[in-house]
Amino acid sequence: MAASPLLTNLKLPPDSTVVSWLGHRVLSSTFHVNCCRHRLHQSRRFSVLAMEAKPTILVAEKLGDAGLKLLKQFANVDCSYNLSLEELCTKISLCDALIVRSGTKVSRDVFEASAGRLRVVGRAGVGIDNVDLAAATEHGCLVVNAPTANTVAAAEHGIALLMAMARNIAQADASIKAGKWERSKYVGVSLVGKTLAVMGFGKVGSEVSRRAKGLGMHVIAHDPYAPADRARAIGVQLVSFEEAIVSADFISLHMPLTASTAKILNDETFAKMKKGVRLVNVARGGVIDEEALVRALDVGIVAQAALDVFTEEPPPRDSKLVQHENVTASPHLGASTMEAQEGVAIEIAEAVLGALKGELAATAVNAPMVSAQVLSELKPYVTLSEKLGRLAVQLVAGGSGVTNVKITYASARGPDDLDTRVLRATIIKGLIEPISSVFVNLVNADFNAKQRGLRLVEERIILDGSPESPLDSIQVQIFNVESRFASAISDFGEINVEGRVKYGIPHLTKVGSFGVDVSLEGSIILCRQVDQPGMIGKVGSILGEENVNVSFMSVGRMAPRKQAIMAIGVDEEPSRKSLRRIGEISAVEEFVYLKL
Numbered sequence: 322m323a324a325s326p327l328l329t330n331l332k333l334p335p336d337s338t339v340v341s342w343l344g345h346r347v348l349s350s351t352f353h354v355n356c357c358r359h360r361l362h363q364s365r366r367f368s369v370l371a372m373e374a375k376p377t378i379l380v381a382e383k384l385g386d387a388g389l390k391l392l393k394q395f396a397n398v399d400c401s402y403n404l405s406l407e408e409l410c411t412k413i414s415l416c417d418a419l420i421v422r423s424g425t426k427v428s429r430d431v432f433e434a435s436a437g438r439l440r441v442v443g444r445a446g447v448g449i450d451n452v453d454l455a456a457a458t459e460h461g462c463l464v465v466n467a468p469t470a471n472t473v474a475a476a477e478h479g480i481a482l483l484m485a486m487a488r489n490i491a492q493a494d495a496s497i498k499a500g501k502w503e504r505s506k507y508v509g510v511s512l513v514g515k516t517l518a519v520m521g522f523g524k525v526g527s528e529v530s531r532r533a534k535g536l537g538m539h540v541i542a543h544d545p546y547a548p549a550d551r552a553r554a555i556g557v558q559l560v561s562f563e564e565a566i567v568s569a570d571f572i573s574l575h576m577p578l579t580a581s582t583a584k585i586l587n588d589e590t591f592a593k594m595k596k597g598v599r600l601v602n603v604a605r606g607g608v609i610d611e612e613a614l615v616r617a618l619d620v621g622i623v624a625q626a627a628l629d630v631f632t633e634e635p636p637p638r639d640s641k642l643v644q645h646e647n648v649t650a651s652p653h654l655g656a657s658t659m660e661a662q663e664g665v666a667i668e669i670a671e672a673v674l675g676a677l678k679g680e681l682a683a684t685a686v687n688a689p690m691v692s693a694q695v696l697s698e699l700k701p702y703v704t705l706s707e708k709l710g711r712l713a714v715q716l717v718a719g720g721s722g723v724t725n726v727k728i729t730y731a732s733a734r735g736p737d738d739l740d741t742r743v744l745r746a747t748i749i750k751g752l753i754e755p756i757s758s759v760f761v762n763l764v765n766a767d768f769n770a771k772q773r774g775l776r777l778v779e780e781r782i783i784l785d786g787s788p789e790s791p792l793d794s795i796q797v798q799i800f801n802v803e804s805r806f807a808s809a810i811s812d813f814g815e816i817n818v819e820g821r822v823k824y825g826i827p828h829l830t831k832v833g834s835f836g837v838d839v840s841l842e843g844s845i846i847l848c849r850q851v852d853q854p855g856m857i858g859k860v861g862s863i864l865g866e867e868n869v870n871v872s873f874m875s876v877g878r879m880a881p882r883k884q885a886i887m888a889i890g891v892d893e894e895p896s897r898k899s900l901r902r903i904g905e906i907s908a909v910e911e912f913v914y915l916k917l
């Protein structure tokens with residue numbers, strides 16, 4: 322099986338060799354053909370190809386013009402709105418990327434219908450609760466969002482709702498338009514001096530807090546994960562959930578909808594609140610038990626609620642909540658300002674196009690974020706990792722299957738200075754792809770490992786010396802297996818291969834307990850022989866006879882004239898006949914041909 326670009330190809334800075342990291346199936350074979358040799362041309366060739374094969378992007382909800390314009394420069398763009406699930410599933414099989422807002426459910430059905438073509442889902446906004454992340458990950462599909470461009474818009478909408486609610490603006494407007502003049506009915510409450518509890522002190526929560534302080538409110542916040550110094554800098558006190566809800570006059574919700582925040586406000590929690598509390602929700606409808614809120618409004622525990630978001634959107638026409646006289650509602654308008662929509666459209670267009678080109682997505686939701694600098698530095702080690710994985714798994718001949726694997730990184734860098742997540746993913750790719758039909762990338766590597774019962778243990782050996790180079794060596798061991806090449810089993814009984822990067826090129830430096838030194842390019846023949854003069858010549862001439870170019874040869878031996886391992890790198894695949902002839906050389910005790 323061809324070594325497809327690991328992480329659907331790692332992205333390279335324009336002038337260097339890059340490895341793209343989001344699987345690019347269309348380009349993979351071409352990438353592989355070129356990657357062994359023309360290293361310097363690889364990235365340019367790759368990006369040119371990426372552009373030639375124009376991807377198709379389905380934009381399923383209204384996106385700002387600036388973003389659409391950007392997308393159209395590089396892709397075929399299909400803007401189709403209000404699709405049913407069936408229509409979406411039909412279209413998606415022809416698309417490389419999908420862009421949605423909050424109104425489209427990107428469910429498992431969608432990923433299944435894409436049959437592996439969909440490489441990235443772009444959420445033009447923050448909340449990704451409408452995307453089935455687990456299904457995306459299982460299908461190796463990257464999910465990116467646009468997390469910053471609508472922060473201020475959402476915060477402003479929260480403040481708008483807070484003030485509109487406190488002063489009955491919406492109700493009074495409806496009343497005056499109905500020809501009434503009801504001044505005493507719409508007496509409001511003041512904000513100044515009141516306690517506002519901000520639940521979720523992230524981007525929007527922080528901006529709401531800043532603005533509420535400007536209105537003279539006493540702001541407290543609850544967020545188990547927020548840094549205390551950020552709160553201090555804004556003059557906000559971080560408190561427990563309990564303290565927040567019992568002491569607040571106003572509560573504003575700004576957390577994501579997750580399994581642990583779903584219905585976080587319910588009958589029990591409403592019962593603990595101050596009677597007459599006022600509630601704002603511009604986060605997600607699902608964080609409130611809406612039926613419990615109706616009950617709390619009916620008995621006056623909650624005096625008023627201002628809601629931009631609902632469990633079901635749009636809510637049913639007869640929704641008791643929306644129709645409640647003490648509820649001010651808006652149809653999910655938090656992000657809907659001209660400025661935010663342009664910003665979000667550009668942010669998501671750039672993220673999606675970048676991901677399609679194999680670049681790192683800074684806003685990846687279901688893949689580890691690794692900085693471009695780190696990736697560029699680790700690039701040769703990424704290649705090494707995949708090749709070690711491929712090599713190790715091809716040596717397996719039986720036993721308990723590839724289930725117990727140990728990776729050892731030897732480095733002079735401290736653990737905090739060495740991010741090995743990409744290497745781990747690449748090794749998984751190398752281990753799995755030669756023995757299965759699955760496609761492994763940075764997004765789905767861990768998932769696929771788990772699916773196959775592959776237990777990976779990682780260990781670091783901290784070396785003395787200069788931490789300039791990120792790694793000294795990488796070792797891959799597979800336990801409880803037999804090997805097609807007995808010498809690949811170390812003295813401790815496991816398949817063992819180790820490699821290093823030398824002058825930017827990955828090398829195999831250990832097989833079993835034998836030290837070797839062969840560049841990991843092309844493919845490799847490993848022979849165990851009795852160490853004696855003339856062996857290199859014999860093997861070399863067999864290969865030479867059929868014009869197979871030997872790129873590297875190295876002999877590792879225990880002692881002179883005892884057993885030795887010869888590792889031969891070949892650019893072309895030798896014929897079966899040549900391999901048989903090598904096996905027939907009297908001093909050769911065993912040999913194996915491995916494709917990298």
Ligand SMILES: NC(=O)C1=CN([C@@H]2O[C@H](COP(=O)(O)OP(=O)(O)OC[C@H]3O[C@@H](n4cnc5c(N)ncnc54)[C@H](O)[C@@H]3O)[C@@H](O)[C@H]2O)C=CC1
Nearest residue numbers: 448475521522523524525544546575576577603604655656
């Ligand atoms: N109505 C609208 O149009 C918009 C709604 N939103 C929604 O607003 C929410 C916040 O967005 P951002 O501030 O951009 O996200 P963010 O990720 O910056 O902030 C979310 C914060 O919630 C905190 N959090 C998580 N679990 C929590 C828990 N159990 N209790 C308290 N805090 C918890 C996190 O630590 C984080 O600090 C999201 O749900 C997002 O979808 C965002 C933009 C527009």
Ligand SMILES: O=C(O)C(=O)COP(=O)(O)O
Nearest residue numbers: 422423445446447448656
């Ligand atoms: O960004 C978010 O989380 C939002 O809720 C905004 O949703 P929208 O893009 O306006 O459908």
